[in-house]
Amino acid sequence: MAATTVQAARPAALPEAAGQAGLRGTLASELTKIRSTRSTWWTLLALIVVTVGFGALASFGATRGGPRGPGFDATTHSLGGLYLGQLIIAVLGALVITSEYSTGMIRTSLTAMPRRSTVFAAKALVFGLVALVVGLITSFVSFFLGQAIMSSDHINASLGQPGVLRAVIGGALFLTACGLLAFGIGMMLRHTAGAITTAIGLLFVLTVLVQFLPQSWQDHVDKWIPALAGSQIWQVKPSIGGTPMFSAWGGFAVLAGYAVLALIGGLILFLRRDA
Amino acid sequence: MIEARGLTKRYGTTTAVDDLSFTVEPGRITGFLGPNGAGKTTTMRLILGLDRPTAGAVTIHGKPFGQLAYPMREVGALLDAKAVHGGRSAYNHLLCLAQTNNLPRRRVGEVLELVGLQEVARKRSRGFSLGMGQRLGIAGALLGDPAILMFDEPVNGLDPEGILWIRNLMKNLAAQGRTVFVSSHLMSEMENTADHLIVIGRGRLIADCTVAEFIERNSQQAVRVRTPHGDELTKAVTAAGGTVRDDADGRLLITGLATAQVGDLAYDNGVRLHELASAQASLEEAFMELTGAAVEFRAQQLDSPGGTNAGPGSGPDGGQDQPVLTGGGV
Secondary structure (H helix, E strand, C coil): CCHHHHHHHCCCCCCCCCCCCCHHHHHHHHHHHHHCCHHHHHHHHHHHHHHHHHHHHHHHHHHCCCCCCCCCCHHHHHCCCHHHHHHHHHHHHHHHHHHHHHHCHHHHHHHHCCCHHHHHHHHHHHHHHHHHHHHHHHHHHHHHHHHHHHHCCCCCCCCCCCCHHHHHHHHHHHHHHHHHHHHHHHHHHCCHHHHHHHHHHHHHHHHHHHHHCCHHHHHHHHHHCHHHHHHHHHCCCCCCCCCCCCCHHHHHHHHHHHHHHHHHHHHHHHHHCCC | CEEEEEEEEEECCEEEEEEEEEEECCCCEEEEECCCCCCHHHHHHHHCCCCCCCEEEEEECCECHHHCCCHHHHEEEECCCCCCCCCCEHHHHHHHHHHHCCCCCHHHHHHHHHCCCHHHCCCEHHHCCHHHHHHHHHHHHHCCCCCEEEEECCCCCCCHHHHHHHHHHHHHHHHCCCEEEEEECCHHHHHHHCCEEEEEECCEEEEEEEHHHHHHHHCCCEEEEECCCHHHHHHHHHHCCCEEEECCCCCEEEECCCHHHHHHHHHHCCCCCCEEEEECCCHHHHHHHHHHHHHHHHHHHHHCCCCCCCCHHHCCCHHHCCCHHHHHHC
16 A cells, blocks of 8 residues: 555645644643533532631631630631631542542543653642632632621721731632642542542641640641641731741741642652553 | 564563564554453553553654654554543543644544534533443544554444444545554454554564465465265375365365365366365464464463463453453463
8 A cells, every 4th residue: 555645645634733742732631621520610619618618607606705815816717617628629639630540531641641740740730720719719708708707796807917918818828738738649649539538637637636645745746737837827826825836938838848748759650650 | 653672561570561573554454463461452551651661662753652742643542442531521521632732622523523422522421332432532542633543452342333333444544544553352353454463472472464464374275175076086185285184064175285276186087076165264263373372371371379360551451351362272
């Protein structure tokens, strides 16, 4: 068969393309992926509803004779739902990658785009951006709703007060870091259940467990616990008489550091392992 | 053009692909044959860079798959039609693939129409039948209008209509000048579609030739004869250098002589013939003969307590791992 002549007879379905397939197209692809599954929308809706709802409940509680000492922090109070929100965003972060492994889609994805570091970067960036945007919505709605509830008692904070804007934006950064930590774990473990369990173990179970340590131990350990360290960024007033903690940004850097470690681990394994 | 040189893949102590070298030439259908577990899927995964070879290399147009500028424009592959996220619609599935290679959005509609899935484009693929899933996978492979197409056991589990559709599609693709590389454990399938064969057994290359050459080389041409004068014909044929044996139906199978020679001998000796036909061994028989040893060895391995048949690499076609040929080959 004269391959060349037959080939010339085939009409080209596509125009010639210059350059090469890279991050731009892969980012568009990952955006399509994340928006085209229902689990994304349900998880994000749950994140907003649960976080805002719990924050509103906590704020309402404060108007009904809740704790109101000199250390009372109206901003943190309205953002209290983040303790639950971090778990929900972690579920989505893990799912973004483990669902590709559980369905086998990862093999199809890598056949379309074999440059794995590009795929990894696009996935992490798109998920991180989605988490940040939804985190900002969650955090600001929680804050304004909470302050509106507490204003009846004149114990509310406002964005203009020192540290408040940082704390509200920090809530979104906190969610993003928790999500990316779970994403990195998902990349390493490749199994949905294992990744979610591990992420929740690190973020939630660990936080609860350290409360049972002797106080002298807690003084040294607590500030290194991911969720406790990270939550400093959405606190305006340091808790009085509590366990020593890092500063707002220092604490966040600890959480972000864990997330970066998980991402690096995930990337190394993703590049090395057979898909 | 796909070129494999010394390609080797080991999973622990299991060698799935063993020093495999071959070239898939453009513009024809190359059948990639071997019994289940022979390493066909692993080889395809190595070509696509899904697995990293233990030794050796495989290139497409001289480059590793991962270095192609627009992979989908050069190679379209369907390894496992079930490797999709079932919660995503057919349209969005294809769109997210197209976007990675900067392919225009209209191309998604075009391939959906090409495979006849435009009606269900917005439906989630979870509810698709096996045949529809296979069409979706093929649509994905065709998105980039690639010169090379790779299909791993594309007709497995399909109904006759689906098999016919795939068979015609592959012929059309090859007629358009594309390279089609298709694996199968079924000879009959390849006999109908392939121009060239690459046969492997236990990860090793067994044959690399045309279908005709393969049959010629690996099976004896026989002549089938029915006659009331068997003894006389046997004498004449043996004298002329042929070999005669009885076939189960009371016919004679003659090897070593052409059909015309047998007819002439009968005429010269006044032997009455009721039937004279050339009996060509099918590709299936030739394949069995060739891979028999490899399959037999595998069967023995299976019996030993430590022997495992499926390495991690055979995972994707694990569901198809019934020992179809093991039974026949031994």
